[in-house]
Amino acid sequence: MKRIYAAAIGILVVIAGLGLAWHMWHTPTAAPAKEAAPVYAYADVEHIMMSHPRYAEYHRLELEYNALTAQYQFEQWNYSRKAAAEGMSSEKFASVDAAGTAALNQELQAKVALKENELNHDLQQTYENMLQEKKKSHPTVTWRDNTLKIVNLQLKLQNVSLSAEEKEAAMADLKRLMKESGPSESMEETKTLTAEIDKAMAPRRQQAKQELEQYAKTVKADLEKRRDDSHHAFQVQLSDLQNRPEPTVWNKQWKDKLEQKEKEMNTVKEEMMTDIRNKASEVAQEQGIDMIFGEYEAVGTALDVTDDIIAKLA
DSSP states (O other), X not given: OHHHHHHHHHXXXXXXXXXXXXXXXXXXXXXXXXXXXXXXXXXXXXXXXXXXXXXXXXXXXXXXXHHHHHHHHHHHHHHHHHHHHHHHHHHHHHHHHHHHHXXXXXXXXXXXXXXXXXXXXXXXXXXXXXXXXXXXXXXXXXXXXXXXXXXXXXHHHHHSOOOHXXXXXXXXXXXXXXXHHOSOHHHHHHHHHHHHHHHHHHHHHHHHHHHHHHHHXXXXXXXXXXXXXXXXXXXXXXXXXXXXXXXXXXXXXXXXXXXHHHHHHHHHHHHHHHHHHHHHHHHHHHHTOSEEESSOOSSSOOEEOHHHHHHXXX
């Protein structure tokens, strides 16, 4: 429209120029007319945008875009945190699990040793009681201190579970005592009594052995269950940390989603700005304004046409 206006004005200017040239030869030259100063105006674009009928639609899209951006950034942080935590957890669990397994083995050994000591004490108490009964039923035997010690050591070696060091010490004591006592009829009879007690102790020894084996199995099963429960808890935690989408696919999905929402928002914004520019042009033509600025900082005054443009948008 402005080009049409410009062309029409140009033609008028040419015709007027020819007439003026002819006239100048016959009339005196007149003083040149003073040019009119350009008319400037300004408008508050942000205020106009917020007053536009479609601003609520644009603002909703803007909020949705901001919410999506915040969600994307949070999920990105959360998945990065999980990836880092997974690496640290796996590394830490390996060392903790090794230490835990060693501790469980030590606990098993300690509990079995305690049970074994308890059973040994019962066995020792049993054969000592049998020995006292034999003393009463065999008054002919000379029960010297060494004789009693020898019998006790023999029964201990045959009935009690001893460590290598304990067995070696008991054997050394037995050899020393037998050497000190020397051969005698009493010693021969003592051997017979020892054999009788040892035979009577056989069922009790077998029972104690089975009891210890069963106890060790039970304790081991309990400790292994504790270890397995710990492994399961770790696997549950690890599964949660591993519950992450594939990074490339996840980023592509978010990129498309954000770009789509941004496109919707920018489309509405551009349509609003086109509408505002058209209404501003109408105001400029109606009021003879040469230029409307969004910001006005020049020397002099400028007309504020913000409300005039808003009125046309209504």
